Amino acid sequence: MKPLADRIRPIKIEDVVGQQHLLQEGKILNRILGSGKITNMIFYGPPGVGKTTVANIVAKVANKNFYKLNATSASLKDIKDIIQELDNIMNANGIVLYLDEIQNFNKKQQQSLLEFMENGKITLISSTTENPYHYIYKAILSRSTIFEFKPLKKNDVITGMRRAISIVNDEFKNINIHFLQQALEYIAQASGGDLRRAINAVELSIYSTNADENGNIIIDEHIAKECTQTKVVNYDKNGDNHYDILSAFQKSIRGSDVDASLHYLARLVKAGDLISICRRLLVISCEDVGMAYPNAVAIVKSCVDTAMQLGFPEARIPLSQAVILLATAPKSNSVLVAIDKALHEVDIKDVGEIPPYLKDAHYEGAKKMGRGLGYKYPHDYKNNYVNQQYLPTNIRNSEYYISGDNKVEKKIKYYWDSIKNSKDK
Known part of the structure; x- marks a missing residue:
């Protein structure tokens, strides 16, 4: 028997839960379905939110033969086998290729589709859990429309769960399934917007619970917790x-x-x-x-x-x-701003020579070359400060560090302003 999540997969757009920003009447995917004119599309979003379901529904209205590949297991040979079918009289109108998890195809595999997308023989509907701008070849992106699917809201997940429970109830004979509201709430919350995960928990709850003497399977919060996997954080270190x-x-x-x-x-x-x-x-x-x-x-x-x-x-x-x-802590980005200003100036300006009195003079012949001559040693002066030019002459008036508006930097600024502006320095 197929998993419950597959058995209850909607075949009509009206039965798909969530994604109202795409599927509600008047929204773009709803209009595409109404027109029957299918273009290349990429469905992007987390798992269990309806990407595959909607792709199947869209493909059915295209009036073209439908082929499906999963990029996690498909090879270049699988693509070539489909391409060879394009000249078949049954495919005279072209085909719809649904490519699930397209981010797992390498550049060469993705490029093999381009010619046939260009001439209209292949209409590509692909899905991905990863940002398509990071993982999909630019030439395919430029020929496709990207639709972002959102994580399902809790009420949407509960709606999908109730539909699943109703279908299972119809499959059973002489047994009635009752999910308490607290159990539904718990599974929906723990699913993290993934309806497939929630349906799997529903299925496990039903098949792991015995009916009572009256033929009732009652699922409470305790059973729901036992049958719900620990929430998996959607996280990929390279994603x-x-x-x-x-x-x-x-x-x-x-x-x-x-x-x-x-x-x-x-x-x-x-x-x-x-x-x-x-x-x-x-x-x-x-x-x-x-x-x-x-x-x-x-x-x-x-x-x-x-x-x-x-x-x-x-x-x-x-x-x-x-x-x-x-x-x-108090905040200041003056450090970042200062170094980025300095780096930018190094990139775009002729900064010129380091002043000769600042150059290294610790070698024989340095004085003959004018190195170190005229350097004023700050520790020989009051407050360990003396006014002299440190920046190259070409950029001698540049200012990178601007003190932030906080107690520490204000105090530092006040200290140096009082010394540098002092007449007795």
Whole structure:
């Protein structure tokens, strides 16, 4: 018997749950289905949200023969076999090729489709869980329309579960299935917007529970918890979601939202990605806190070293300390802005020669070349400061560092302004 998730797969667009931004009446995919004119499409989104289901429905209205490949197991030979069928009289109108998980095809495999997409003999409908702009060949992207599928909302998942339960009830004889609301709520919440995972939990709950003397299978929250897999965090260290979570992590710390920062830390901890967490925390301590709290980088380095030495699960504790410190610390990006300004000027300007009195003079003959002559040693002057030109003459008026609007940098600025503007210096 097929898995329940396959047995209940909708064949009409009206039975698909969620994705209203694409499927609701008047929305673009709904209009395409109404017209029957199918173009090359890429469906992008997390697993279990209806990509394959909608692709099957779209293909059926195309009035073309339908071929399906899964890129995780298909080879170049499989593509060539389909191409050889194109001249078959049955395929005179062209074919629809549904290519699931297209991100697993290499560039050569993807390129083999281009000629036939161009002349209209192949209409490609592909799906991917990864960002298509990162994984799909640009020539295919330029010939396709990308539709982003969103994670399902809890109520959408519950609607899909109720439909599955109704279908199973129709299959059974003399047995009635009753899911308590708390059980539905728990499975829907734990599924993380993945209807397939929720349906699998429903199926396991039903087939692992005996009917009572009245022929009733009653699924409560306890049974639902037993039959629901531990939530799998959508995370691939080399994938799009990796960078999305890290981006949200840094932006939450930068925005001083300590709870959001800890939430994204929890996702990274669940994924076991200790290296990425540590690297990002060290960057944040300099990039986003910087001179507003200069000691932050030293403290974070200690937390990171401790986490690396401990490993998970204990590493979560010093990591949490570092996150809370950075999220609640005053913020300044003056360090980042300063070095980027300096780098930009090096890239675009003729910066000129280093002033000769700043050049190395620790070798015989240096004075004859004018090296080091006229250099004023700051420690010989009051407050260990003396006014002299340090930048090359071509850029002597450049200014990179602008102090941030925080207590520490204001104090530093006040100190140096008072010394540099003093008449007695």
